[in-house]
Amino acid sequence: MTGPQFCIKHLRDTLSDTSLRHALDVLADASSASVVLFDTDGQVAVGPVAGNDLIRRVLSTPQGRELVISTHRQAANRVAGKSPVVMPVENAGALIAADLDQFGIPICRDGQCAGTLTLGDRPQAPLSQEAISRIESAAGLAPGELREAAAELKPWSPAEASAARNMASLFTELLAELCLQETNLSRRIEELTAVYNIASLLSGTMDLQEILNRTARMVCEVMHVKACSIRLLDETSGTLVIRAVHNLSEEYLNKGAVTVEENPIDRAAIRGENVYIADAPTDPRTRYPQEARTEGIVSGMVVGLIYRGKAVGVLRVYTGEPHVFTPFEEALLQAVASQAAAAIVNVRLMAETLEAERYSRQIAYAGEVQRRMIPSQPPACSQVEIGAVYRPTYNVGGDFYDFIPLPNGNLGVAVSDVSGKGVPASLIMASLRSALRVYAKFTYDIDHIMSRLNKHVCSETKIGEFTTLFYSVLSPDGRRLTYCNAGHEPPMLLRNGKIQPLGTGGMVLGVEENAKFDRELIALQPGDVLLLYTDGAVEALNFSDEQYGRPRLGESLIRYADQPAQLVAQNILWDIRRFRGLADRIDDVTLVVLKIKDTKAKSSA
Template structure:
């Protein structure tokens, strides 16, 4: 290294000029190989012309010199070769360094110390300036590294890669020896190691860091500030002192990773020598920790978004499979009109309906509503449908049939899982409907302009092993209407949090029946009235509506 790598030639010339003005010296600053880097003029520019004459310059036989060291490396030499004399006669223009200390100058230029001391003083000033230049350059490099790190963070999406990059960057930017990154587990009770740099595998696997046991990490989390450890080997707050001693760790700075007020984890930066982190180092480490927290959270959100999209894709596929379980069209029964409306709230629905062709020419009709929504409700719906179809072809007695389905669900489902179900069997020959209602929304039977609720049956299925059910048979007449629906119809909410309600369902059904609407017309009128009532309010439940009309 050469002095000009710290200070420019122009800066050195200004320094030499300033020093020579201050003490009327002739100075030179030399490189380690003797090249002149800066030199003061022999005839000094001064308003006092009496000191500008060549004969007034006194040259030392041996110049006073001081070598300049920066960071233990020789970068140059400062040399004082002579000085100017004013207001005094001298018989000699060349003196020794020892004698030169007694030279008498004018009052304003009086030298109180020897040339050797002067040159050492000037050497110290140059060294200090070099140190400052070196420090500024180091800070600029650190800030540049931090900027590069930030740009790199934005490009990385792999969490493991980001963790490791943060640990490595922290050491390189701050000039420390090692770094570890730990983040909270889901319960936020333990700090789990995610990455380390400059630490042995044995030290990394030394044991869990429980927040309740680690005083240092708890202090970081509670104070939300950096915590300094002068000596990891002896500090009583350190959880694994013996391991730190074997690893050779001494000083440490523990920094919280905070993103939008939430502490994501703690970064530990270590040195293997006693070290007091100054303000800039602490600020730098905090800055890196903040950038790291931002990058880690963003990467985590990115992966969560990918996972969420994957789940949504799987749910859409599952929804497609589920919808294929729903009959694509109603069966054709002579003398009957059948209309269906199915409006799921999500990709996976808890409502379902089914038509089951029975061996004796009868048609089984089922409308069910599974508790909850989403995957759990969809699976329970599939189980209910499978159980019903499995038993319907062999069990003719409806209470016995629903009891068998209830037992299957009770045995296989959780205590909180249950299903409401309306199941009826139409006999086209005898024009009868035999039904049982297992805790479901009562179906509506319109006969001669009057509405009757079909609510005979029992409780919901899947709750009790010993549930009992009953059935009812009604004889159907021409122009009679049967409406079976789930609670998504009467429980539709408007912007005033008012439910559509059964009364409005009844009124809309009677209005459509009174006009002589077909089964399809009655169903669509009910749906229109419900939507007109609810407006643009988002739906919170699935809707299934089956309308049957005798011709």
């Protein structure tokens, strides 16, 4: 794994050169020695900084500066990764030949080296004239130019040299700590930036596959791991299905199925644990160790994709070398997994919402189509006044009523209630309505019509689906009503303040294919009021779970019987609504009212 490097170069990105140089000035002044800070490539990061006049004069020329840097670089190269040593005279240049010491101390922490600090250019004894001349010549200075500075430069004692080394060692420890903190800070910034970028990227698309691909790729880039895979949970089979990968071969991906039940690693991750794998090929929990070895996978970490306590999959990262994930890396992986899980769930919810909206539009259109099957207004009839109301629970429903013009001026009147609600009921309703219209046109006897409709419903529906139907034929003069009631709520015939139920017929349609049906002929009188209704009228519930019931329905019919037929139906509906209050409507409601006119009385008048 790679990432922000532990080195002086990156420290300089955080601290200014001025700050580092000031720190070296303090060290140089305290030790009266010159100081140079080298990076891991052996290049000067800061310095040279002179701690005495001799070296200040040497540094005043380009040749002198190069002389000091070269000498200190030798010291740095010697001690790279080793304990500080004093360089022997025989390996020295002009400064070393003059008996000026230089030593280097590596800036290291936890086995990592950020650079080297070198300290020196003080003599162990007073400088000879020959040594001074050699330095002047190497630095490109005029003869005698360093004489006064050399005379003032005091040799350092072993105690002073040791103190200088200790001070330099302390300084390198501080630099190493700063480098480490800067490295960790850079990593945290990079990780936080990655989480932010991932959140931004994931929120910017509703394409689930793109979200998964982006997540896998960015996890590898941010965490500097070998590979990443994302598996989503198939709740039906318990299988973790591979949905996105980065830097894994087809051979490894096709190694075999992965199920939660058989894989303790993924099972723990689904429960919300961060599962660390030190060495995948030898870990007994690894389901395909040989394939992991072939793929070059060593260490790994598996976290669950969990949103609000619900697991949707797992996120896996793999390294190509042994690696112990830090708490920061685990936290980063968890943060990314949480973001990805939220995005996955949101995309799924959005897809479900769009599908629901599409379905809702289709249902609304189906409702429009179904309402076209319901008569927009009752037919005009000189002998009978007709009113009707229809209120489905949903856009589509299973209730319907119909008025069918028949030969010789007869009028077919039907009210039906299909079991169930919504789309299935509406489809059965449409089929029944079409069949009824066909049979009514070409079959005279109502009981035969019911038998044929029953066979039709039996052949077109599943077990448990059935239909109630009240079908009647009204004579042209409005004085005779022939009807058959197939398990429907018995219509109420109101005559002289008393109600007579019309229940002759048989069982519901769609249960017994060979069921028999009876018919009855009713002689109607002027002033009679006939109410046809579905069970939604009598089964309406209030907040006390009390049904409206037939007695209340009959009372409403009697209460409004003197009003026009349409108002009778509407007022009864309002009575039902007042009884129900704010309680939910649980079924469709259909009401059809037929009032027999007194045509003779009108003629006499």
